[in-house]
Every structure is written in structure tokens, then in C-alpha cells.
Amino acid sequence: MNRFGVVYRKEMAAIFYSPIAYAVLSVFSLLMGYTFCAQLFHTRGTSLVPMLFQAALLLILTIPLLTMRQFSEERRSGTLELLLSTPVSNLTLVIGKYFASLTLVAILLCVMLVYPIALEIVAEPDWGPIISGYIGLFALSSALIASGLAISALTSNQMIAGVLSTGLFLTLWMAEVLGVILPSPLDHFAIGLSLDSRFTPFVTGAVYLSDFGWFLIITLLGILLCVGALVRR
Amino acid sequence: MSSPLVVSSGLSKQFGQRLVVDNVSFTISRGEVFGLLGPNGSGKSTILRMLVGCLRPSCGTAMVAGFDVISDGCTARARLGYAPEDLPIYASMRVEEFLSMMALLKGVSAKRLDCALEKVSTVLDLSDILRRRMAQLSRGFRQRVNIAQALLNDPPLLIFDEPTNGLDPRQIIDCRKLILKLARNHAVLITSHILSEVEKIADRAAFLSDGRLLGIETVRKNGVVIGDLESRFLELTDTT
Numbered sequence: 001m002n003r004f005g006v007v008y009r010k011e012m013a014a015i016f017y018s019p020i021a022y023a024v025l026s027v028f029s030l031l032m033g034y035t036f037c038a039q040l041f042h043t044r045g046t047s048l049v050p051m052l053f054q055a056a057l058l059l060i061l062t063i064p065l066l067t068m069r070q071f072s073e074e075r076r077s078g079t080l081e082l083l084l085s086t087p088v089s090n091l092t093l094v095i096g097k098y099f100a101s102l103t104l105v106a107i108l109l110c111v112m113l114v115y116p117i118a119l120e121i122v123a124e125p126d127w128g129p130i131i132s133g134y135i136g137l138f139a140l141s142s143a144l145i146a147s148g149l150a151i152s153a154l155t156s157n158q159m160i161a162g163v164l165s166t167g168l169f170l171t172l173w174m175a176e177v178l179g180v181i182l183p184s185p186l187d188h189f190a191i192g193l194s195l196d197s198r199f200t201p202f203v204t205g206a207v208y209l210s211d212f213g214w215f216l217i218i219t220l221l222g223i224l225l226c227v228g229a230l231v232r233r
Numbered sequence: 234m235s236s237p238l239v240v241s242s243g244l245s246k247q248f249g250q251r252l253v254v255d256n257v258s259f260t261i262s263r264g265e266v267f268g269l270l271g272p273n274g275s276g277k278s279t280i281l282r283m284l285v286g287c288l289r290p291s292c293g294t295a296m297v298a299g300f301d302v303i304s305d306g307c308t309a310r311a312r313l314g315y316a317p318e319d320l321p322i323y324a325s326m327r328v329e330e331f332l333s334m335m336a337l338l339k340g341v342s343a344k345r346l347d348c349a350l351e352k353v354s355t356v357l358d359l360s361d362i363l364r365r366r367m368a369q370l371s372r373g374f375r376q377r378v379n380i381a382q383a384l385l386n387d388p389p390l391l392i393f394d395e396p397t398n399g400l401d402p403r404q405i406i407d408c409r410k411l412i413l414k415l416a417r418n419h420a421v422l423i424t425s426h427i428l429s430e431v432e433k434i435a436d437r438a439a440f441l442s443d444g445r446l447l448g449i450e451t452v453r454k455n456g457v458v459i460g461d462l463e464s465r466f467l468e469l470t471d472t473t
Contacts (some may be wrong), residue, residue, distance in 0.1 A: 006337040010323075017325035078321035082382075085285040086338040087311035231289070 003088045007096025015066070015104055024062045028108055031058060036115045046123040048116060052133040052203045055112060059105070060169040060195075066104060067148030068162035070097045071226070075156040090230040094223055097122055098149055105141040109134060131203035136202025139215035140195065144169055146222025153229035169195070237262050238312075238390050238420040239284065243293035246279050246444075253279050254445045256293065263389060266416045268311035268452075269424040270462070271441030277424040278318065279444075281394050284422070285315045297390055310342055314383030315388040318398060320375045325370040326361065328378055331367055332385065339386040353381040357411070373404045379456060380411065393423045397430055409434055431461045440469050 016022045022057045035054055039045050083093060093228035112134075147168065152161040176194035179187040191197050198211045236259035246254040254276040260383060261267040269277045282288040288304045295302045312365050332350055340454045341349045359379045362370065370378065376396070378415035383391055386453050395410065399404045412421055412434050431438045432452060440447040447469040455456055 003338055003340075006334055010334055014323075014325060078317065078319065079323060081282070081287050081314075082321055082335075083285045084315075085310060085315040086335065087307045087340055090309055111459070124347075130273055210391050 003092050004096050007088065007093055008100055011070075011097050011100030012103065015100055016220045018069075020065055020069075021104060022105075024065060025108065025111070028058055028062060029111055032112060032115070037120075040122070046119060046125050047202050048119065048125065048130050048133065051115060052130075052137065055137055055201055056140055056195075057173070059108075059137065059144060060173055061166065063101075063105070063141065063144040064148055064162045064165035064169065067145055067152050068165060069152070069158045070101070070149055071153040071229075072156055072158035072161045076158070084230070090227045091223075092152075093230070094149065098145055098223060098226075101145045101149070102142060103189065104136070109137055109141075129203060132205050134209045135207060136199050136211075137200070139212055140199055143195075143215045143218035143222065146219040148222075150222045150225035150229060151191070153226045158221045161219050170225070170228070237297055238341075239267075240296040240370075241280070241284070241293070242295075244280065244283060244290050244295055245292035246276070246283060246439075247291040253444050254283070257292075257439075257446045259446070259449060261390070261420045261422055263420050264416060264418070265423045265437065266412060266423065266435045268438040269422065269434030269441060270426070270431045270438050270466070271424075272426055272430060275426075275441040276444035277426075277441055278394055281315070281392055281422070281436055282439075285313060285392060286310050302340045302380070311386070312388050313392055314339075314386070314388045316379045316383040316394065316396065318394040319348060319378035320382075322367045322375070322410075323465060324366070326367050327363070328365055328367060328370070329363040331378070332382060335382040336385040341386050349385050349387075353384050355404045356384065373401065374398050376400055376404070376408070380408075384415070389419055391419050391421045393421065395424055395426070397425070397427075405430075428462050429467060432458075438462060440466055442470065453454065 022130045030049065032055060035051055039050060071080065074083065084090075116125060116130045130191070148161075148165045149169070151165045152158070155161050155164075172193060175190045176197045179191040179194070180189055198214050201208055201211055239259075239261040241260070241433050242258050244254060244257045245252065246428055257276070257280060259267070269280060271277050279288065283290045284297065284302060286302050286309065289303060295308040298312040300312070302309045326334070329350070331348060332353065336349050337343070354363060357380060359374075359377060359381060362374055367375075367378070376399070379395065381392070393412070393445065400408060411422060412423065415421060423431070423434065435452050436454075437449055437451050439449045448463045448465070451459060453464060
């Protein structure tokens with residue numbers, strides 16, 4: 001097994017050993033299930049758009065819980081020093097942790113597939129926006145995880161990492177609102193930064209390369225910042 | 234003594250305005266036990282952290298087996314085994330899982346993994362605790378696991394930060410014997426704030442105070458004690 005595989009396996013074991021993973025999976029599934037049932041039986045709607053938006057907001061709130069301890073806890077307990085003394089590159093370490101968190105989110109999204117499948121049984125949903133919505137959720141998660149890891153690498157206090165990540169993600173989600181207040185050209189800048197404005201097209205079935213590229217750039221920046229935070233010491 | 238395995242030249246580390254390590258230079262050869270001696274806060278552990286690549290020196294260079302610890306970090310780190318002062322614990326892991334993970338991270342192939350584990354388990358008498366969770370280990374066993382993980386890939390340089398700290402007298406004696414045994418084929422760098430401890434193990438000892446190297450004293454040559462660390466220490470600290 002290569003070093004990436006070792007780091008990835010260690011992180012997966014750590015995620016599933018901790019109760020946080022199960023709590024996130026349970027709360028996420030419960031809330032999504034509740035919304036799905038309410039929508040299906042109460043409004044009789046066959047669109048998953050509200051659910052996809054709710055999933056995005058839940059990811060914004062839950063991903064910090066997954067990423068906050070990744071580096072902060074290792075730094076606090078001293079295990080980071082042990083890992084850094086091995087011939088593993090900082091990039092391998094970061095990528096291993098990033099993919100482990102992304103795997104958990106992928107599991108969450110797989111669990112969420114039960115809703116369009118159930119909808120298919122009782123109605124005829126439009127699969128285009130559903131598929132692009134799931135792609136959007138995955139791209140959003142990737143950007144959030146990389147940013148959360150970078151914040152976690154900057155501090156040895158996991159609570160601070162968690163609070164800062166949640167604050168940043170919510171600010172970015174709501175940045176579009178700032179666009180209304182700010183003068184031109186700052187309003188365009190705020191809208192361009194907004195997670196909401198980047199995610200919305202996916203939910204409506206429109207996958208733009210610019211939106212996908214934006215999530216990819218945030219992911220790469222987050223990973224680079226994280227590697228930089230380990231190197232700068 | 235052969236060519237130096239560790240070459241530290243003008244190594245310095247500054248945290249903000251505070252100079253923690255100031256222009257420290259020394260070499261360590263294969264087959265030698267080199268002790269870094271100094272009170273708490275004198276910069277011993279910071280020097281080790283720079284050598285193992287956890288900290289970037291503010292100034293100066295450090296080479297391990299001919300590789301710069303910054304520009305050739307991964308190659309340099311593959312040639313050293315580091316046991317920090319307190320073994321950090323992955324509470325969820327069993328000893329066997331922890332050692333396997335560390336071995337694979339250090340580049341031991343999957344084929345040689347069992348062999349490497351068996352070897353360190355035998356040397357450090359860990360066979361009975363391999364299935365035990367890390368969080369359940371006593372101080373003595375944790376220190377043994379700590380040393381074991383440093384030996385996994387049989388590196389030419391071993392770095393032990395306060396290896397006898399917190400051990401009972403019997404364990405201290407065993408630890409000393411082990412270090413002397415390992416020094417036959419490795420270069421060993423140890424730190425301690427206890428003068429007599431270094432005197433019993435080291436071939437040479439460097440005195441540190443406030444991050445500065447006060448001097449390097451030869452303690453023994455060909456196994457025969459020739460230096461008196463205590464008087465040399467008093468001499469050096471009196472002049473500063």
C-alpha cells in the first residue's frame with residue numbers, strides 16, 4: 001500500500017471510530033427524510049429542488065464538524081509531529097485527509113439517492129436537475145472540505161477551527177446578499193464569491209463550466225493553503 | 234567513526250522576537266551516541282524538531298545522511314527514526330495497527346511488514362501487548378512502543394527525545410542498555426536534562442543553555458569514560 005493509501009485508511013478509521021460521523025449521518029438522514037416526507041405527502045410536489053438546497057445548507061453546517069479536528073486535533077495531541085517526522089510529504093498527508101472526508105460526504109449523498117428513487121416509484125421526476133444537483137452538492141462539498149482542512153491546519157484548537165469554518169461558509173453562502181448593498185463593481189465580486197449563486201444553476205439543471213471551475217479552484221486553493229500551513233512552521 | 238550522519242551548521246530558530254536556538258553546529262557519526270544536555274527550555278527539543286523536519290530553521294542548515302532536511306526532506310526523513318518525548322496516542326488504534334501504519338508510512342513494504350513488526354516486538358519485548366489499545370498502555374510500554382516505531386525501517390540515525398523520562402528505575406536501565414546496543418550500528422542522538430543520564434550513555438555531549446551551544450565534551454572513547462561532564466558543565470556555565 002502506498003503512503004496515500006495508509007493516510008487515507010487511517011483517516012477513514014478515525015472518522016468512523018469517532019461518534020461524529022454517525023451523528024452527522026443520522027441527523028442528516030433524519031432531517032432530509034423529514035423534508036422529503038413533508039414535501040411528498042403535504043404539498044405533493046415532485047421536485048427535489050428544496051431538498052437539494054436544504055442538503056447544501058446542512059453540508060455547510062456539518063462539514064466543519066468533520067474537518068475541524070483533522071489537523072487541529074493532531075497538532076494538539078502531538079500526533080502531527082510524529083506524522084511529519086515520517087517520509088510522507090505534506091501534500092500526501094493533506095490529500096489523504098481530504099479524500100477521507102470526501103468519502104464520508106459521498107456516503108451521505110449516496111444515502112440521499114433514496115429520495116429520487118422513491119420519487120421515481122410514485123411519480124415522474126425530471127432527472128436532469130436531480131443529477132446536476134447531486135453533482136453540485138459534490139462540488140460544493142469538495143470546496144468546503146478543502147477550505148475546512150486549511151482552517152484546521154492553521155490552529156491547534158478544534159473548536160476555533162469549527163467556528164471559523166462555519167462562519168466562513170455561511171458568509172460565502174450569503175455573499176450574494178451583500179451584492180445588493182454594495183456599489184458596482186464590488187456587487188459583481190460579492191455575487192461571484194457567493195456559494196449560493198454558484199450552486200443554484202446546478203439545482204436548476206444547468207451545469208456551467210465557470211461554476212464547476214470555481215468550486216475546483218476553491219478546492220485547490222484550500223489544499224494548497226493547507227499544505228502551506230504545514231510548511232510555514 | 235565514519236563520515237558524519239548528521240551535520241548541523243549554524244542552526245537557529247526564532248519564534249517571533251524570541252531566539253530559541255542560536256547558531257548551533259555539531260556533527261554525529263555512525264556508531265556514536267551524542268547527547269544534547271541542557272535545562273528545560275534550552276532548545277533541545279526544538280533542535281530535534283528541526284532535524285526531523287517538523288520545524289523549519291530560521292537560519293542555518295541541517296543534513297541527515299547527506300540530505301538537507303528541508304530541500305530533501307522526505308529522503309532525509311527516510312533515514313531517521315524519531316521518538317518524541319511523549320508518544321502521542323491514537324486512542325482508537327491497537328499497538329499492532331499503530332506500528333503497521335508507521336512502518337508503511339516509513340516505506341516498509343507490505344511484504345516486509347510482518348518481519349519488521351516481529352523484529353521490533355522481539356527487541357522491545359512487545360509481543361504480549363500488540364493487540365492492546367494504545368490508550369490502555371502504561372508509561373513504560375508507551376515508551377517502548379515509541380522507541381519501536383522509530384526502529385521500524387531500521388534507519389541509520391535514531392533520535393530520542395528524553396528517552397528515559399518518566400520510566401521507573403528498572404525501565405531506565407533497560408532503556409539505557411537498548412540505546413547502547415542500538416549504537417553499535419546506528420548513530421543515536423538523545424536529549425536529556427539529567428547530567429548523569431547522558432554520562433552513562435553518550436560518547437559525546439553538547440551543553441545547551443538558552444538556545445546557545447556552550448561546548449561539546451567527549452565523554453568516552455572506545456567505551457572508556459574519559460570526560461567528567463559535571464565539572465565541565467560547571468566550568469562552562471560559570472564562564473557564561
